[in-house]
Amino acid sequence: MSTMDDYHNNVEIQWCPGCPNFGILQAFKKALVELNRAPHEVCMVSGIGQAAKLPHYLRCNFFNGLHGRTLPVALGVHVANPKLNTIVVTGDGDCYGEGGNHFIHTLRRNPDITVVVHNNEIYALTKGQASPTTPRGERRMLQFGGVELAPLNPLAIAILHGCGFVARGFAGNIEHLKGLLVEAISYRGFSYVDVIQPCITWGTHPVSWYRERIYTIGDDYDPGNREAALEKSMEWGERMPIGVIYKTPPAEVFAGRFRKAVGDRPLPELQPPGREKILELLSGFRAAEGSP
Amino acid sequence: MQDMNVVIAGAAGEGVQTVGDILAHTISAQGYAAFTWQEYESRIRGGQNSYSIRIGEKPQNAPLLPADVLLALNEGAVKKYEPLLKEEGTLLAQNQLRERMIAIPFVEIAEEELGDKIYADTIAVGALVGVLGIDPDTLKQVLVEKFRRKGNEVVESNLSAAEEGYRRATQGCKDMCPWKLPRRGGRYYLISGNEAIPLAAAFAGCRFIAAYPMTPSTGIITYLAREEELLGVFAEQAEDEIAAVNMALGASYAGARAMTATSGGGFALMVEGVSLAGMTETPLVIVLAQRPGPATGLPTRTAQGELLFAINAGHGEFPKLVLAPSNPYDAFHKIVKAFNLADKYQMPVIVLTDHFLADSQFSVSDFDLGTAGPGFYLADPQEIRDYKRYRLTEHGISPRLYPGQSEHLVGVDSDEHDEEGHITEDLGATVRAMVQKRLAKIDGLKKEISLPEEISVNDVDTVLVGWGSSRGALLEGLSLLKQEGKKAGMIHFTELWPLPEFTFPEGKTYITVESNATGQLARLLRSEYDVSFQGTINRYDGLPLTGEYIRSYFNEYYG
Numbered sequence: 001m002s003t004m005d006d007y008h009n010n011v012e013i014q015w016c017p018g019c020p021n022f023g024i025l026q027a028f029k030k031a032l033v034e035l036n037r038a039p040h041e042v043c044m045v046s047g048i049g050q051a052a053k054l055p056h057y058l059r060c061n062f063f064n065g066l067h068g069r070t071l072p073v074a075l076g077v078h079v080a081n082p083k084l085n086t087i088v089v090t091g092d093g094d095c096y097g098e099g100g101n102h103f104i105h106t107l108r109r110n111p112d113i114t115v116v117v118h119n120n121e122i123y124a125l126t127k128g129q130a131s132p133t134t135p136r137g138e139r140r141m142l143q144f145g146g147v148e149l150a151p152l153n154p155l156a157i158a159i160l161h162g163c164g165f166v167a168r169g170f171a172g173n174i175e176h177l178k179g180l181l182v183e184a185i186s187y188r189g190f191s192y193v194d195v196i197q198p199c200i201t202w203g204t205h206p207v208s209w210y211r212e213r214i215y216t217i218g219d220d221y222d223p224g225n226r227e228a229a230l231e232k233s234m235e236w237g238e239r240m241p242i243g244v245i246y247k248t249p250p251a252e253v254f255a256g257r258f259r260k261a262v263g264d265r266p267l268p269e270l271q272p273p274g275r276e277k278i279l280e281l282l283s284g285f286r287a288a289e290g291s292p
Numbered sequence: 293m294q295d296m297n298v299v300i301a302g303a304a305g306e307g308v309q310t311v312g313d314i315l316a317h318t319i320s321a322q323g324y325a326a327f328t329w330q331e332y333e334s335r336i337r338g339g340q341n342s343y344s345i346r347i348g349e350k351p352q353n354a355p356l357l358p359a360d361v362l363l364a365l366n367e368g369a370v371k372k373y374e375p376l377l378k379e380e381g382t383l384l385a386q387n388q389l390r391e392r393m394i395a396i397p398f399v400e401i402a403e404e405e406l407g408d409k410i411y412a413d414t415i416a417v418g419a420l421v422g423v424l425g426i427d428p429d430t431l432k433q434v435l436v437e438k439f440r441r442k443g444n445e446v447v448e449s450n451l452s453a454a455e456e457g458y459r460r461a462t463q464g465c466k467d468m469c470p471w472k473l474p475r476r477g478g479r480y481y482l483i484s485g486n487e488a489i490p491l492a493a494a495f496a497g498c499r500f501i502a503a504y505p506m507t508p509s510t511g512i513i514t515y516l517a518r519e520e521e522l523l524g525v526f527a528e529q530a531e532d533e534i535a536a537v538n539m540a541l542g543a544s545y546a547g548a549r550a551m552t553a554t555s556g557g558g559f560a561l562m563v564e565g566v567s568l569a570g571m572t573e574t575p576l577v578i579v580l581a582q583r584p585g586p587a588t589g590l591p592t593r594t595a596q597g598e599l600l601f602a603i604n605a606g607h608g609e610f611p612k613l614v615l616a617p618s619n620p621y622d623a624f625h626k627i628v629k630a631f632n633l634a635d636k637y638q639m640p641v642i643v644l645t646d647h648f649l650a651d652s653q654f655s656v657s658d659f660d661l662g663t664a665g666p667g668f669y670l671a672d673p674q675e676i677r678d679y680k681r682y683r684l685t686e687h688g689i690s691p692r693l694y695p696g697q698s699e700h701l702v703g704v705d706s707d708e709h710d711e712e713g714h715i716t717e718d719l720g721a722t723v724r725a726m727v728q729k730r731l732a733k734i735d736g737l738k739k740e741i742s743l744p745e746e747i748s749v750n751d752v753d754t755v756l757v758g759w760g761s762s763r764g765a766l767l768e769g770l771s772l773l774k775q776e777g778k779k780a781g782m783i784h785f786t787e788l789w790p791l792p793e794f795t796f797p798e799g800k801t802y803i804t805v806e807s808n809a810t811g812q813l814a815r816l817l818r819s820e821y822d823v824s825f826q827g828t829i830n831r832y833d834g835l836p837l838t839g840e841y842i843r844s845y846f847n848e849y850y851g
Contacts, residue, residue: 076542268547
């Protein structure tokens with residue numbers, strides 16, 4: 001059995017004291033314990049930003065790469081070793097801004113990985129500039145006259161592009177978020193959780209402002225209905241739903257055909273095609289013996 | 293026999309490549325060494341392109357420009373390529389355009405006698421085989437092989453088409469076809485760089501390739517994608533080159549040998565990933581198939597313009613290896629070396645090819661694999677108790693495990709990090725130690741680098757210095773100069789970074805030969821070896837270096 005202690009890492013946490021990121025970290029640990037995963041079975045991939053530091057604070061394998069490039073890295077990890085629980089921890093700037101192109105195309109691929117986006121509607125590490133999810137009109141550290149761009153709706157994008165598991169969580173509701181993470185990590189296919197994570201340093205609103213508006217989606221909601229899910233994904237502002245917004249039965253996952261051919265072992269365990277196979281293929285470039 | 297040159301010219305979509313490929317394979321099957329190279333425009337239809345086949349008894353893998361035989365598939369092609377035809381050469385075209393030529397209306401015959409213009413290509417090959425005095429049975433055998441999978445009817449029609457072309461050509465030849473290419477015993481591999489490279493990658497244990505299509509690199513991932521299940525190499529077309537390099541790094545971190553392939557513009561997008569490979573110490577092989585720049589440049593032409601870009605690619609300071617094979621056989625061995633050293637030194641390796649090497653088919657007498665093979669350097673988790681991905685070691689190489697291999701945790705970071713891979717700002721101790729550790733790997737790496745190839749350097753006053761795919765042209769240039777009584781030697785580099793311990797003999801006149809405008813090799817060697825160059829033979833019009841180009845440039849400026 002794995003325990004919370006297994007996931008404890010003796011690394012100084014660089015987040016601001018009181019940051020809701022601590023709640024997300026806690027939810028992750030609880031979810032992995034509930035799933036009874038050992039740290040070495042988990043591989044976290046992150047990029048740059050405050051969210052990207054999370055893998056340093058949770059004992060597991062990790063690849064903390066470049067800004068915006070989490071999804072391609074995670075895809076490579078997943079293809080090489082599908083037995084790992086590959087989890088991407090990213091932020092709104094990392095995933096929707098710098099990595100927006102990868103977000104769209106990874107949705108189309110449906111790899112069996114989980115993506116968790118710390119969405120604070122802001123660039124926090126670079127001190128408060130607008131992110132792709134900053135509301136229009138909001139004055140930011142670089143948008144002195146207010147943001148002119150329309151905010152992105154990443155949940156709707158995910159639903160429209162075939163993502164089979166789309167959820168929204170709240171960093172201030174650890175138990176609920178833990179439940180979402182357990183379900184997302186267990187889902188076979190691309191699972192995506194956007195987490196409302198108010199920034200207590202640069203954000204416009206305090207955590208309480210979010211708490212007043214957030215509500216948990218009830219049992220009467222059918223996450224299998226795509227149109228209803230799209231509608232739910234557009235609910236934002238005075239009422240903010242959290243929970244599983246869209247979920248479909250698992251579909252064929254990325255690299256499935258290749259894996260059927262070569263089996264599910266990690267690629268480094270496979271024997272390379274030997275000398276004879278290569279010589280045979282090379283002989284195809286040579287005129288046949290005794291011809292004509 | 294003296295080497296001869298056949299040029300097939302026409303618009304894109306007219307069958308230049310089909311005719312060229314079938315003829316090249318027929319020549320190879322007849323026991324001759326063929327060398328083929330193509331020049332074409334960046335378009336799917338129209339324009340004027342050419343496919344040149346050099347025929348000889350021994351491999352001479354360098355382009356010849358003057359044509360002994362020109363097959364022009366349209367009148368525009370006659371206009372554009374007729375200047376290449378030797379005075380006594382033979383022109384083969386659809387219509388009678390001049391007195392001394394052979395006119396065969398391929399398309400008309402195909403439509404009228406075979407019921408489909410699709411057979412025009414085979415009629416044309418049959419005609420060329422007739423002109424060259426090759427046994428038509430050799431062509432027939434090649435056609436059977438090529439079309440067997442399409443069924444008997446297609447095979448039969450192609451055989452009839454070939455016969456018809458052959459018959460018409462031999463009738464029309466009169467005194468215009470002095471050639472005879474009787475069957476010889478030679479058996480050559482006819483292979484291009486983009487065919488040798490993916491095979492070498494698979495042989496070296498590559499398991500993953502991600503790439504974005506870009507001429508002239510696309511053939512590599514195409515081959516691996518087609519043979520995905522046979523070779524067990526997963527191939528993915530990425531959404532862009534940034535994704536491609538990061539996918540490869542993810543797979544490599546997870547223990548799979550991984551590569552990507554691109555050209556200059558795509559490589560520019562990948563450069564941050566090169567630096568990431570350096571910082572995270574993740575093995576990575578990148579094939580950079582050069583074409584002329586800047587920006588989009590000439591997409592379907594050749595150049596050696598990315599030497600200094602490749603060597604300097606990536607922000608920050610970290611070890612990397614840059615190789616530049618001279619031909620497909622060399623490329624095979626360099627790719628195996630690239631994968632092995634990327635693994636051993638946990639770093640990015642860039643293999644520089646170019647359009648000329650990627651696309652041209654070279655004749656290779658013996659594709660000897662020698663002792664080459666995959667050498668793996670992953671650590672054994674059972675021998676490690678307290679695992680740290682970036683453990684400080686004397687030679688800078690830390691034991692590398694992959695995630696999920698054992699209970700040991702593998703953490704890597706693009707930030708400056710401590711031994712466990714965690715972000716550090718411990719400037720005095722940890723940061724200095726990590727910088728030194730990474731750079732310490734260069735000492736070992738330098739010992740793995742092969743010396744340049746030297747020819748006649750001690751016996752001559754003038755030495756031509758080149759690199760990569762121009763080796764064949766250089767060798768031919770030397771022999772053409774020799775025929776004129778001019779003695780020149782050669783120093784040729786295929787391993788360019790880090791440079792090997794090497795001394796340029798003093799008192800010689802050194803001239804670099806490069807497919808770029810600014811003499812990048814000269815700049816590199818000057819700074820590393822403190823050698824001075826008296827000049828540079830450049831070519832930067834998008835066409836490959838040839839022996840004749842080198843000879844005439846040499847005579848004009850340095851003779």
